[in-house]
Every structure is written in structure tokens, then in C-alpha cells.
Amino acid sequence: MLKDYLPWIIAGLVVLALVIGGLVLTRVVPEVAATRRRRPRPPRDHFRNGDEAPAPLKRAGVVVNPTKYADVPAVRDRITAACLANGWDEPLFYETTVEDPGQGQAAQAVRDGADIVCTLGGDGTVRNVASALVGTETALGILPAGTGNLLARNLDLPVALEAAVAVALTGRNRRIDVGELVIGAAPMDDAPDESGDPETHYFLVMSGVGMDAQIMAGTNENLKAKVGWPAYMVSGLKHLVSPEFRIAVKVDDELEFRRRARMVVIGNCGRLLGGLVLMPNARVDDGQLDTVIASPRGVVGWVPVATRVATRQRKGHPTLDHKTCKEIRVRTDRPVPVQIDGDVIGEASEVSATVRPGCLTVRVSQ
Structure with a gap:
């Protein structure tokens, strides 16, 4: 007889086991889940191998x-x-x-x-x-x-x-032009070449031949240390009647012209000492050079030149000619002093200047 009820007994036990197992799971699973939720999260760099080194400081x-x-x-x-x-x-x-x-x-x-x-x-x-x-x-x-x-x-x-x-x-970076000056080559006509082998120099401000180089060379260093830039004015007064020289000038692809001059200044920028501006339109990043050819006669001849510089006029008097170019060549009838950014580097019978646009990065104000 027990044999007849055995399948039902087994089925009942299975059902009972399932019910008990369900009750256990309904209590254990939430507890496990809650335990997992309560587990603290590891720090962000928990799985990193060591700390990252700080970025090196600039120098x-x-x-x-x-x-x-x-x-x-x-x-x-x-x-x-x-x-x-x-x-x-x-x-x-x-x-x-x-x-x-x-x-x-x-x-x-x-x-x-x-x-x-x-x-x-x-x-x-x-x-x-x-x-x-x-x-x-x-x-x-x-x-x-x-x-x-x-x-x-x-x-x-x-x-x-x-x-x-x-x-x-x-500050911010600013690209500026640089002037490239080649010194020494064939002089005018049959004059002897005493400039030696060609030399190449860069200039950022101005280079020149003649009176401006004589002013730089004649400035007393002790006076300059005591009074600053006015020492150049003292030297300038001494050279107002410096000898003229003949020049042949070729600007870009234009025809070469000739004249007499006391100085030729080739500039990458135009502002001088004491608030004076020799080349009002010159800019350090305009991709060109500005040239001033001064040819006053005697001390009186400098009056209109000084007036034009003081009033910042670009044109207006034949004794101060202004050229804008990318390349210029100046030949002289004899060796004359040459200066580059205030440093006198000797004498030459020819200088050639070319602009190199935007080839130098300078840090400037924001």
C-alpha cells in the first residue's frame, strides 16, 4: 500500500524542498546584494601601478x-x-x-x-x-x-x-621679420675693394652705413654709462658735417640710381631713442625693409631732416629719401663705417640687405 503512495510522497517532498529553498533565497539574496552595495568603492587609482610623476617645470x-x-x-x-x-x-x-x-x-x-x-x-x-x-x-x-x-x-x-x-x-609668441645683411662685394666703378670676403649678419632693428655708424663708433662709453642715450646725441653733434660719399642704390627690381649721401639706414623697425621715429610706417612683421637715405648739405641742411623726423612725415624733402623694399643693395665710392643694431663692425664698400619674413619668435605682452 505504501508502494501505491510512494510517488505522491516523493512529489510532496520535492515541492516542500522547493518552497523552503525559495524562502531561503528570498532572505539570503537581498542580504548578499545589500552587502555588496555596502562594500566601499576602491579609489580611482587603486588598480594603477604606482603614482604618476608630476609634469616637469619649464625652464x-x-x-x-x-x-x-x-x-x-x-x-x-x-x-x-x-x-x-x-x-x-x-x-x-x-x-x-x-x-x-x-x-x-x-x-x-x-x-x-x-x-x-x-x-x-x-x-x-x-x-x-x-x-x-x-x-x-x-x-x-x-x-x-x-x-x-x-x-x-x-x-x-x-x-x-x-x-x-x-x-x-x-606672454604670447609673436613672429617677427629679421634683416639679413651681406657685407663686402664689388664697390662702385674702379674703386679698390677693401671690404674683404663677404660676411652675413642678422639685424633686428637697423643697420646702416656712413654717419650713423660714425655716431655709434664715436659715442663715449663712460658718458653713455652715466647719462644713457643722450650720449649718442653728443656724438651726433660732432658728426653733423661728416664727409659725403657717392652711392649707387638698387631697390628690388628697380633700376639702380646714384646720388651723394651722408648716411643710409636700413630698418626692420622705425622707432629711435627719445621718442623719435625715423621710419613711421616700418613694422617688425610687415615682410619688408624700410630704407632712409640722408643727404643734407652742411649743418643747415639737417634742419629740414630733423623737422621731418620730429613730425614723423614719411615724405616731403629731397634730402631725406625713403624706400620700402624686400631687398636693397648699396655700393659706395670708398669704404665707409657699417653698424648693425648699434654695433660697428668695420668698413665696407657694399652692403646688401634682404628681409626674412616671420623667421623669429619673440615673447611679447598679452
């Missing part, structure tokens, strides 16, 4: 002309403090020498990994440092420390040291 290379300061270590400390205050690493310092006035030091700064190369000196130091940066992506920072600081003035950069450091580190 500036500063090329210093030690002749501009009596206490160079104190100035270096001020620059270092300014760099740290602006979130940069301690700068790398390089000093210019008579043998190498800045180009080699700038190249070394780039090799050392400097994010920007700054100059602490005058326009000559800026020119030499820039020569190593032309055509590269490395920016030039200008910390004015010279008498003229003409490039800084034309770019409206601050002269105060800490402010200049801040602009160099946090």
Missing part, C-alpha cells in the same frame, strides 16, 4: 652680458626669484664673452633643453642671441639691460626687470 635659459651690471649675482637672484614666482624652474645662466657675444650661449641653452632663451643685455646681445634662434621654434625673451633697448621699445616691452621676466615667461 628658461638666460644669456647675460656681464658688462651691463656691477653686481651680476644679485641680478641673477632677482631673475631666479621671478621665475619661481611665475611657476617656472630655476633658470639656466650663460655669460657672454668678447669671443662669443651670445650666439654660442644661446645654442647651448637650446641643447640644454631650455623652453625659452632670454637675453639680459642691450640690442647687440639680443641680435647675437637671436642669430642662433632664427628659423627655429624656440622663443626669444628680452630682458632689457642696454642703453637703447630699441627692439624692446619697438615691441612695447617693459624695461623693469621683474616685469620683463613675467612677459618672457607668460
